[in-house]
Amino acid sequence: MFKEKMNFKKIKVEDAVGTVLGHDITRIVPGEYKGVGFKKGHVVAADDIPALLKLGKQHLYVLDLSDDLMHEDDAAMRIATAVSGQNIEWTHPSEGKSSMKAACDGIVKIDAETLLRINSIDKIIVSTLKNNSTCKKGQVVAATRIIPLTIEKEKIGNLEALTAIPRKVVKVLPFRNVNVGAVVTGSEIYSGLIKDEFDRFVGTHVAEYGGRIIKKILAPDVPERIAEAVSELQTLGCDLILTTGGLSVDPDDVTPLGIRQAGAEIISYGAPVLPGAMFLYAILDSTPILGLPACVYYHTTTVFNLFLPRVLAGDPISRNEIAAMGHGGLCLNCEICRFPICPFGR
Secondary structure (H helix, E strand, C coil), X not given: CCCCCEEXXXXXXXXXXXXXXXXXXXXXXXXXXXXXXXXXXCECCCCHHHHHHHCCCCEEEEEEECCCEEEHXXXXXHHHHHHECCCEEECCCECCEEEEEECCCEEEEECHHHHHHHHCCCCEEEEECCCCCEECCCCEEEEEEECCCEEEHHHHHHHHHHCCCCCCCEEEEECCCCEEEEEEECHHHHCCCCCCCHHHHHHHHHHHXXXXXXXXXXXXXXXXXXXXXXXXXXXXXXXXXXXXXXXXXXXXXCHHHHHHHCCCEEEEECCCCECCCCCEEEEECCEEEEECCHHHHCCCCCHHXXXXXXXXXCCCCCHHHHHHCCCCCECCCCCCCCCCCCCCCC
């Protein structure tokens, strides 16, 4: 059976400043309130003495920690400091818990391997959002505490060894002020037979994360014209290039050919994500190109919503990562879309 290595001693209230309460102290207001006035684990401050005396406490039972133990608040601070990386701020511990908040809008990056090793240490808990979740400034992205009221200092030392730089567990990649270029393909759109709806269905997502569409080019279904448009946008200094008009298996879909002719390397043509299987991801020198399937024009949430935040945060994406997106890559097509508060892409 688990048993904490700690002792209690009885001392006068006036001598208790700086000590740790070993039990809850009840506060009663006749006819109004009965509850906890001071919680177990509270560190007694000078300002607490009058209130404790009013509660009828002449003596207190406080923790007498051995040299090898640490109080939960001290442990929480050490843990939060150890696991927090770039753009993470942590709160002062309360009741042994410290929350870690994003210092900016961006993408939450979690070192899941190290997180698992930390949570395998007895008595320690670190809980986080899923890797690659989007977050807002001030949002809680992780939290930590220890299970009992005290913990062996050795365990905290072991955790700190696991998180030595650069192996920080939680960080946020900020969204960049990205200039985005767009190539809207399709002879029917180029000729004016069908209205261009890029701004309504795609541009709004870019603006949501702080990106700016600096130029949009309409191109017919001719590989050379598509390649010219892509090259022009790269020359303009676009940090990201989007192509829309619908990638498909049809023989007349020449968008991938045009992207290749521009000199880009196609990392993946196809993604195990529905909706969005006909997605294309390519790199032209250092500029990412996202080839968007037609579903972005009629589905609220698609593969585009999974890739766009990461690209805008400058987070590189490998072919293996794209293949792994099949686990969780099936959208439930809920009647009311609550993305990203859902399992899609997680």
